[in-house]
Amino acid sequence: MPCCRVLGLCQYETSKLVRIQSVRLGSLKWSLNGAILLVICVMMLWNRKYQEFDPVVSSVTTKVKGVARALLPGVGDVVWDVVDYSGASQNKNSFFVVTNVIVTKNQKQGKCPEVPRNGRMCKTDRDCERGASDQQSHGIQTGSCVKFDVLKKTCEVSAWCPIETKTTPPRPALLAAAENFTVLVKNNIRFPAFNFIRRNILPQMNDAYLRSCQRKNDSLCPIFRLGDMVREAGEKFSDMAVEGGVIGMQIKWECNLDWLTRRCLPRYSFRRLDEKESNKTLYPGLNFRFAKYITVSGVEERTLYKAFGIRFDVMVFGQAGRFSYIQLIIYIGSTLSYYALTTVFLDWLIGTSCYSAEVGHNYSQRKVESVQDQQKCVLSVSHVDENNIRLVKKSLKKSLQDVKPVSVLPRQEDTGHLRAVLCLLQPDVHMNHDARPPPDPEADPKPKAPRPAWCRCNCCAPSSLPQEELCCRRSDGACITSSPLFKQLVLHRPLLEAVLLYRDPLSPPADGGLTSPLRHCAYEQYISWRFGLPPPDAHPAIPSCCVRRVRESYPSPDGRYRGFTPARTVSLQGCADGHLESSHLTGLTC
Numbered sequence: 325m326p327c328c329r330v331l332g333l334c335q336y337e338t339s340k341l342v343r344i345q346s347v348r349l350g351s352l353k354w355s356l357n358g359a360i361l362l363v364i365c366v367m368m369l370w371n372r373k374y375q376e377f378d379p380v381v382s383s384v385t386t387k388v389k390g391v392a393r394a395l396l397p398g399v400g401d402v403v404w405d406v407v408d409y410s411g412a413s414q415n416k417n418s419f420f421v422v423t424n425v426i427v428t429k430n431q432k433q434g435k436c437p438e439v440p441r442n443g444r445m446c447k448t449d450r451d452c453e454r455g456a457s458d459q460q461s462h463g464i465q466t467g468s469c470v471k472f473d474v475l476k477k478t479c480e481v482s483a484w485c486p487i488e489t490k491t492t493p494p495r496p497a498l499l500a501a502a503e504n505f506t507v508l509v510k511n512n513i514r515f516p517a518f519n520f521i522r523r524n525i526l527p528q529m530n531d532a533y534l535r536s537c538q539r540k541n542d543s544l545c546p547i548f549r550l551g552d553m554v555r556e557a558g559e560k561f562s563d564m565a566v567e568g569g570v571i572g573m574q575i576k577w578e579c580n581l582d583w584l585t586r587r588c589l590p591r592y593s594f595r596r597l598d599e600k601e602s603n604k605t606l607y608p609g610l611n612f613r614f615a616k617y618i619t620v621s622g623v624e625e626r627t628l629y630k631a632f633g634i635r636f637d638v639m640v641f642g643q644a645g646r647f648s649y650i651q652l653i654i655y656i657g658s659t660l661s662y663y664a665l666t667t668v669f670l671d672w673l674i675g676t677s678c679y680s681a682e683v684g685h686n687y688s689q690r691k692v693e694s695v696q697d698q699q700k701c702v703l704s705v706s707h708v709d710e711n712n713i714r715l716v717k718k719s720l721k722k723s724l725q726d727v728k729p730v731s732v733l734p735r736q737e738d739t740g741h742l743r744a745v746l747c748l749l750q751p752d753v754h755m756n757h758d759a760r761p762p763p764d765p766e767a768d769p770k771p772k773a774p775r776p777a778w779c780r781c782n783c784c785a786p787s788s789l790p791q792e793e794l795c796c797r798r799s800d801g802a803c804i805t806s807s808p809l810f811k812q813l814v815l816h817r818p819l820l821e822a823v824l825l826y827r828d829p830l831s832p833p834a835d836g837g838l839t840s841p842l843r844h845c846a847y848e849q850y851i852s853w854r855f856g857l858p859p860p861d862a863h864p865a866i867p868s869c870c871v872r873r874v875r876e877s878y879p880s881p882d883g884r885y886r887g888f889t890p891a892r893t894v895s896l897q898g899c900a901d902g903h904l905e906s907s908h909l910t911g912l913t914c
Contacts, residue, residue, distance in 0.1 A: 342691045344683070349670060356666040364659045372580065373655040375645030378517035380577050382640040386419045390505030394498045396427050399627075404499060409633070417638045421505060421550060423565035424497040424632035428488040431615075431626050436485035437472040438462060445478060452479035462487045484626065493611075493632050497565035503551035507636070508534075510546065511575055511590065515644040518581055524590045544589060548573075553636065557594040567609025568632040570598040577642030588644065597637065610635055685734070702730070704862040706854045708796050708804045711735055713855065715862055723793030724865060725778040736857040781805075783869040789887065796867035804854075805873040813853050814870070815877045820845045839878035846874045 368374060388410045393403050409422035438461060446452050446469040454467030463483025472478045481487075511524040524546050525534075537545035539552055554561045557571050572595050579588035599608065610633065615626040674684045701718035714729040776786050780795045781803035787793050796804040804810055813819070820842045824831060851864045858864045875885065 340691070342687060344674075344687065346683075349674075352673075353666055353670060356669065357663060360662050360665065364662065368655060372645050374647060374652040375580075375582070376517070376648035376651050377643045377645045378515045380513050380640060380642040380644070381516060382511055382513045382575075382577075384417045384575075384638045384640065385510045386636075386638065387508045387510075388419055388421060388505060389507070390502065392499050392501040392505075394425075394501075396425065396498065397494075398429050399427050409499065409502065417640075418635055419507065420633055420635045421502050422631045422633040423499045423502050423568060424493045425499070426488070426490050426493060426630040428486070428490075428628040428630075431484040431486065431628055432623060433482075434485045435466060435480055435482050436487060437470045437478045438465075438481045438483075439487050439489055440472060440476055440478055441491075445476065447477065457481075484628070488628060488630065493566055495566055496562060497632070500562055500565050502565065502633075503549075503554075503561045505550045506547055507550065507553075508547050509573070509575075509638060511638070511640060513577055513640065513642070515579070515581075518644055518646055520579070520581060520588075520644060522577075522579075522588050524575065526589075539592075543592070548592075550634070550636075553594050554634070557596045559596055559600070564596075564600070564634060566632065567611070568634055569596060569600060569610055570635050570637060571595070572597045573636055573638045575638065575640045575642075577640070577644070579642065579644035581644050581646040702862045703791070703865045704855065704858050705729075705794065705865050706735065707798045708854070709798055709801060713859060715859060718791055720790060723778045723790050725780075725794050733859055735855070738852055738856040779868075781869055783872070785868055785872045787868060791865070792868060792871075792887070794865055794867050796869050803869050804867070805869055810870075810873075814846050814849045814874065817842065820849070823849070840880065843874055843878040843880075846878065847871075850874075 388406055391403060391405050392409070393401065395401050404422070410420055449467060449469050452465050452467050452469050454465060456465045457463065461481060463481030466480045466482060468480040469477050470480045509524065512521070513523070514521050524544075526544065529537075529546075534547060537547060539545050539548060551561045553571060553573065554564055559569075559571075574593045574595070576591045576593070577588065578591070580586060581588070598610065611630055613628060613630050615628045617624060617626045619625070673679050674687050676684075703716050703718055703724065705714040705716055705724070707714075711734075713733045713735050715731045715733065716724065716727045716729050718724075719727050774786070775782050776784055776793065778784075778793050778795060780797040780800050783803040783805060784793075784795050821833065823845055824841055825833075847866060850866055850870055851858070855864045
């Protein structure tokens with residue numbers, strides 16, 4: 325047993341193929357395969373599936389240039405340079421440009437009333453708690469309730485006084501001239517897997533080029549006008565400059581490092597990243613505070629600036645690809661499964677009514693081999709008044725005559741059996757010319773049993789087994805046993821003896837006492853005659869009237885029969901083809 329298991333590992337199994345000679349199917353198959361191959365090649369070239377890829381590693385530095393003049397309320401005419409509008413908020417891979425401002429001058433450390441929006445309205449000192457503060461207050465309460473203006477009183481706080489009171493930024497923006505500022509973006513990238521380094525300032529870009537290049541004429545120019553960046557993001561600079569916002573600058577590197585198609589250039593795009601609608605967000609825009617300190621007569625003072633502006637975040641994406649045999653093999657292997665779509669489509673087409681029904685049935689029989697569960701006995705039934713085969717399941721309650729079929733198949737003629745029978749019926753082939761003819765049941769003086777309810781030919785015998793309750797007809801009419809051909813093909817003793825002798829040339833002749841071989845051979849003759857080539861894995865069922873007629877012609881000496889028993893039979897097609905083999909036909913021996 326262990327040896328058998330080891331030898332079982334040295335086996336190879338392959339799928340069963342059916343070759344159909346058809347110009348239409350062949351042309352359709354190669355057309356579909358060609359279309360699939362074209363799609364695979366296009367997708368491979370378009371997505372560069374033959375390459376190995378490496379993500380980008382980058383660093384970004386920026387340099388903003390520009391000068392603006394602004395008239396600040398309470399301050400006067402002020403010139404802003406790069407230190408004033410961008411130096412206060414430099415973050416990694418981003419830069420900030422001030423576009424609007426609220427100024428509160430001459431703040432000193434002291435005591436003053438809190439602004440009503442943050443401080444608590446009060447009437448007496450009892451309403452103010454000494455030493456109290458919260459996140460929205462500008463200082464620490466002193467415990468006194470003082471006048472804020474003629475109508476309002478608020479708690480006094482120790483803070484930088486006077487407290488900032490204006491909250492709404494001015495319109496239009498005070499530094500709207502920042503639209504014409506420019507920024508130089510320097511981006512260094514590296515692909516570690518390929519040891520490849522590149523800058524967005526290309527080798528051919530010299531100082532003269534950088535001084536004169538403009539993005540509207542050259543998409544690779546690394547110098548950008550702030551107004552153009554906001555416009556390409558789909559926004560208007562004058563509107564965005566009032567409250568500020570965030571603009572994303574995307575640099576995408578899609579590099580092809582193959583020798584013949586080498587290309588590695590940046591592509592720039594812009595989009596707004598923050599919510600611009602004031603009614604959809606609680607704190608729209610972008611702002612921060614900073615102060616400038618001075619000392620006047622030994623007292624420190626400051627000027628507070630609430631700056632609104634636009635932050636530009638530079639984001640770098642990309643990858644580089646280089647030809648790789650491994651990736652090419654993996655892609656080819658993964659796309660081979662697409663060719664199975666051709667087989668699936670053609671199998672579906674053959675099985676539908678769009679193609680020939682005869683070809684589809686023949687193809688299904690040759691390609692698909694059905695195996696029935698041993699516990700579910702499937703029987704095939706053939707009636708003389710129908711030209712098809714019914715497949716029914718064995719039932720222990722209903723008669724076989726009344727069981728509804730699972731499927732109905734066309735009957736396939738066994739031409740080999742027909743040729744063999746015609747040869748054996750010739751007079752020179754008869755083995756025993758003096759053989760006694762079978763007895764005629766019509767001359768039997770025994771009275772007939774009453775007709776069962778399921779019988780249609782009035783010749784069936786009653787049975788206690790539902791699987792034996794089968795008539796040769798579906799509707800009322802003459803019995804098949806009354807046909808002269810039934811006597812010649814099924815009951816003719818010389819024919820049966822010739823068949824038995826053909827199978828075993830040295831077998832002794834069947835005398836009157838050994839009728840079992842003749843009876844079984846008669847059953848097989850009926851199956852080959854009426855079923856032709858029965859469906860595989862389905863047991864042909866012989867009608868009760870035919871079983872009774874065969875038993876009367878070749879009775880058992882002891883009067884006992886095996887009844888409903890599936891058994892192997894031999895087809896006469898082997899006789900006609902010149903060889904003898906066990907067929908797939910299965911009969912019911914009785």
